[in-house]
Amino acid sequence: MIATLDASVIFTCGSSSSHGSSATADFIAKLLERQRKHTRESRTAGIYGRDALYNLYQTFISSREPNWDGYGALPVSNMTFRLAKQFLNCLPLGTPEPSFGTEPDGHITFEWHKSLRKTLSVSVSPDCELHFAALIGENKTYGTEIFYGELPKIILDLIFRVTEA
Amino acid sequence: MTNELSATPVTSDELLSRFILSSRHLRQDHTIRADAFVPHPYTDLSVTRHLFLSNVEIWNIGMTIATKQQKALFGHAVIQVSAVEKQRLRVAPDPLADNLNHANITDWPTDKPLQKAIAQELAAAAGKVQLKPKS
Numbered sequence: 124m125i126a127t128l129d130a131s132v133i134f135t136c137g138s139s140s141s142h143g144s145s146a147t148a149d150f151i152a153k154l155l156e157r158q159r160k161h162t163r164e165s166r167t168a169g170i171y172g173r174d175a176l177y178n179l180y181q182t183f184i185s186s187r188e189p190n191w192d193g194y195g196a197l198p199v200s201n202m203t204f205r206l207a208k209q210f211l212n213c214l215p216l217g218t219p220e221p222s223f224g225t226e227p228d229g230h231i232t233f234e235w236h237k238s239l240r241k242t243l244s245v246s247v248s249p250d251c252e253l254h255f256a257a258l259i260g261e262n263k264t265y266g267t268e269i270f271y272g273e274l275p276k277i278i279l280d281l282i283f284r285v286t287e288a
Numbered sequence: 289m290t291n292e293l294s295a296t297p298v299t300s301d302e303l304l305s306r307f308i309l310s311s312r313h314l315r316q317d318h319t320i321r322a323d324a325f326v327p328h329p330y331t332d333l334s335v336t337r338h339l340f341l342s343n344v345e346i347w348n349i350g351m352t353i354a355t356k357q358q359k360a361l362f363g364h365a366v367i368q369v370s371a372v373e374k375q376r377l378r379v380a381p382d383p384l385a386d387n388l389n390h391a392n393i394t395d396w397p398t399d400k401p402l403q404k405a406i407a408q409e410l411a412a413a414a415g416k417v418q419l420k421p422k423s
Contacts, residue, residue: 182312193309193357194334224312224323232323239412244322244404256404265401
């Protein structure tokens, strides 16, 4: 059996399902997912291997009580953490590691920050929404994407724009 | 300062502080994350006017807030009112019993992503946080 791998397959979210319906398609999808998981968890290539999951967990732990910011913030819910983990899982191999934070509405934020005017923040909400805002020089981009378990292209493009040399 | 003074109209060249009570709002380079300026789910963002306050008095207000909230004080981010007004927001004096210089940044849009974009501008204007001096 010959299987070809293009960039779209490699960069697709790990939890996405195959569009095929046959047993062979299912088998290949499982095989690819196992390979992706292995690569993600490898210390050299995967974000998980670079302690990102641990850092995300620490962010969750420190913000799961009400008023964690001293200004009446809402706690981060288990659902938000679960979705944030899934979002982390969707980041393509080689993506620079984000830093994590929380907002007063209990959303977890992923931040790619190069400088004060080259920065991207993505909020993961418990309603499967990704609110994002990027400041790149004098340009501003912001919006909301529904999170279906795959990384929206607009966010991927912004990650590349913010983190490029 | 007196209640009367705290009701002084806000001017564009005034300075404001946002006290940082969560280490998650600080980056490693000591700049402030935009997260600290997002008001949602609230409609206003709490700040303290520098008006007539010495540096020591500003820190004392921060310590009072932190103690009351049972949090650690990490520092405060300073922004000029003009940076707030540039984002079409307004600073409304809101004196409190324990902080007569208290004010709210108000007139925020309800749209969350737009709030994030504005918060990024405010964070960029604030730059590095004044870190709490080691005692």
